[in-house]
Amino acid sequence: MKHTQGTAILAAHKYLLDNYPEVFVFGQGLWSPWYVGSTMTDLDKIYGKDRIIDSPVSEVAVTGAAIGASLYGYKPIVVHPRMDFMILAVDQIVTQAAKWSSMFGGQSHPNITIRGIVNRGGEQGAQHSQSLHSWFAHIPGLRVVMPTTVKDARDLLIASVLCPDPVLFIEDRWLYDEEDELDPVGEPLVLNDQESNILIEGSDLTIVANSFSCLQAKRVIEQLERENYSIELIDLRILNPLKYDKLVNSVKKTGRLLSIDGGWTTCGVAGEIIAGITERIDPSSLKTRPVRLTLTDAPAPTSKPLENEYYLSEEKIINTIKDMLN
């Protein structure tokens, strides 16, 4: 069936709500599809307002209450239509949910999935544009999942909700209109078994990217194919806990590493990937120094010309690839 990433996420919700009576969805804007693109359309009408719960403007209480319900048999999905609003609930996510299992001796697990949606561009400015996945990937105990493909958007969301740990599932609205043909949902994936995925095979350079930056890299590689570049693209998918085997093997093969991320530079996932790979390989196997591409280290601006400067462009990726290979 033809899906966009948006309808794939909707399909994941339906699968979960159909098969797991303990799943409910909680957050702002759930009775108005506008807030979350096509990812929740009509869910309240199909499953009722008891299971699709729109909320007051109270991120902390809603997130915390979902954690609480998860400790007593439910599998809530919390929706923060914008990651910037989710930040209010960081104590509940980072200091409560992520610590819960360890600090109680592994006896209690918040089975909560939090959809943190990245929604940026369109001159929305500094407070409506953040993509803070690197922050959260820093936290032991919090699984961080970032789908790129339409299929992953559906299947990793299902895996996240069925995983007994707290999961931050980060979507980028810039991916919502991507299309793909999907088979019906099969046997659910086990989140703990998931790792990065080689989207395109190549021999001269490894690009590691995630979410929207992975789509950008894919477009660039498709353009460059005509010029006979052979580039391998790895979609990170799971930012925490991070598995390195595929990444390391790829860089061993190509000898070149370009790490791309749609977040900021310092202490970010792009740098983490470079560190994690290079400490696992012999330096002599690198043909050139690794490079990272990220956003400009500044709050997001509003006006269009500055937005164009701020966000990572495909042109910049192409130039970097050519520099590394020539």
Place this chain on the structure above:
Amino acid sequence: MANLLGDLVNPDKYQEPINISGFDTNHLMDDLKQMYVIRRVEEIIGDNIVTGVIKCPCHLGIGQEATAVGLSRYLRSSDRVFGGHRSHTHYLGLRGSVYKLFAETLGKLDGCSKGMGGSMHLYDPSIGFGGSVPIVGASVPIATGAALAAKKDNVGDIAVSYLGDSACEEGAVQESFNLASIMKLPIIFVVENNLFASHMHIDLRQPHNSTARFAEAHGIPFKVIDGNNLTDIYEASQEAVKYCRENKGPYFIEAMTYRWRGHVGPREDTDVGVKRKDDLNTWKKRDPIRRLKDSLINKNVLSENDFNEITKLIDKNLVEQWQKALDAPYPPKSLLTEIVYK
């Protein structure tokens, strides 16, 4: 407590001209003009969203012009006023520059935030506007801190925190009420209660529709008023400002009002994807501009003709300001990284 708003939530009520006896007609005329300016500015912004000339999200204050205009009359430029996502009215109420607002919505360098913030991030300390930010409730603790600084300065300056009914659902806002009360900080919390948080009516979000109950709970004196009645706003503001300037502690005003356009953008018929109820035309009869204008006409302070002349002049001026903003330059790309740190 449950019924503090009473008939204020009934759109069929409070449609009559307002009581202006005893109020300075120059003030009334001046504020009538400013409310009209705000309405027209918002309409121009709305029209230019439709055509795609303005791209940043704009939350229009059409229908809600009176509160900020009335309160601003009693403020001075050393006071510190903070707002949220819907703050064009708060900025213009203080007589912020229309040109700079237009330029800001276009992301131009001449904007009040140098084109770096857009509609949702306004700033102009020359009029006492300390900043507006679109994270709901986020400027409330900051305004509280501005009041703390004012208290330390001890020269009678005060802070004003404009917030919506939904902001009262955020923990940080409740903490701020408590903090301001226990520290006796000179701050006026002004809740513009328009009954909605985007698509959600207050009855679906809170057990009672009046937010003044939070003032009562925190021991803050409060007034619940018709936020579309300029002279009611004058009276409440005068009392609140006096109380704060005399360093007695915080004050709380709940101004009942209604927004005519959708939560964000120019549409009247839908609100963030949800079709609106068809009671908007009834609410429009509570128009703060029309009610004041009718009162002035009834008292022979103004004629319909005068009003038309006044608005014609304003319209002409606004068109000029808009054109100038269109012609203004964008910020240089270097600004992106130059101003991240001082």
